[in-house]
Amino acid sequence: MYPPSIKNFPSLKTAVVWASVLGVLQSIIWIGLTITAICAYNCVLYITDDFNFGTMIKTVFFDLYFKGSCKMSTADYQNYDYGILKTVETVFDPSQVLIWDCFYLGLSVCWLIVSIVLLLCVRKDNAKLSLIAIAHWAFFVAVICCMDVASGVIFGIDYGRFQATALTYNANTINAEPVLPMASTLMAGGVAAISMMIISFKGFILWFINVGLLIYLSMRATRIVTDKDSEDTLFNPRKDSNDILTTRTPIRAYEEEKVEFQAYNNAGYMPDNRSSAETIEVNEQAIVRAAHMSLDANLMDRRFRDINAFQQYPAPNPQDSRPLRQTSLVPRQETVVVATSGFPMPDYTPQPSPSGILRHPQY
DSSP states (O other): OSSSSOHHHHHHHHHHHHHHHHHHHHHHHHHHHHHEEEEETOSOOOOSSSOOOTTTHHHHHHHTTTTTTTTOOHHHTTTOOTTHTTTTTSSSHHHHHHHHHHHHHHHHHHHHHHHHHHHHOOTTBBBBHHHHHHHHHHHHHHHHEEEHHHHHHHHHHHHHHHHHHHHTTSSSSSSSOOOOOGGGHHHHHHHHHHHHHHTTTTHHHHHHHHHHHHHHHHHHHHHHHHOOOSSSSSSSSOOOOHHHHHHSOOOOTSSOOOOOOOOOOOTTOOOOOOOOOOOOOHHHHHHHHHHOTTTTTGGGOGGGGSSSGGGOOOOOOOOSSSSOOOSSSSSSOOOOOOTTSSOOOOOOOOOOTTTSSSOOOTT
């Protein structure tokens, strides 16, 4: 089913190396990020004891998606009002983000394994093993790319909600309305949401590279499956198997070949009664006449001047099982009727030679 060696293997090997190296690096990074998110949910990571504009985005970032039920004391928050962030409903709460991170951690570990297997198992002379490695890598990368799109869309929705809510608050008193300083936390929430969206898409560039490698390797795997490693020509037709010894009919050199004749249903056709064993009879008289009538008979040996010279070889053994055919030494005389009115009788007698040997007229 598969060809013995993969065609255009150098280009496939280059794509495999890129996919494997990038897969190993990205999977290690995402394993670290997901473990960090799980630790942040369980309050293992230290955030800060001082709340200022430098630590606002980090504090809002953890409160929205990772911190969960872990809270600092009220005195440490100073003027930080977490209630304004609750006015915006996010698609994922911290507990749902935790479930998503656990599932993504498992996919990242599988991504690391299949990337290493892809680099080690793709060989030019082993198409079946190469296809298995490419198929497993493509499956996990396709699932990861789909999850990236889904999480990117979710965090993009959160960013839109924070942006819409922040537009309802004033930043100055020109409009004669009160200014709420803590509304800046809504801007921090928008920054956290768009940061999560960029991280989900792996900076967009890596996501497009992964999708491109996925499409290319899938196309090459499809060509390997459909390739029979033969040219479909008149003298070398395409076969399902590459081993010609398994597809050709066996040679039976020492068996008798049975001749089958086609049967006709036409009543007007009378088939011959053929036999596999046929005897051939030679008309010796016709050979003798043909020798005399040939234009090159005068170039032959002296024995052709006498018909009886054909009998110079000894007769067959009379003890032979086959009966001998009795042939007359005198050639049979034939009567030829020629219209001679106005034309003389042609003379086919060869010209005598002084030396007794017939020669061609050109000599």
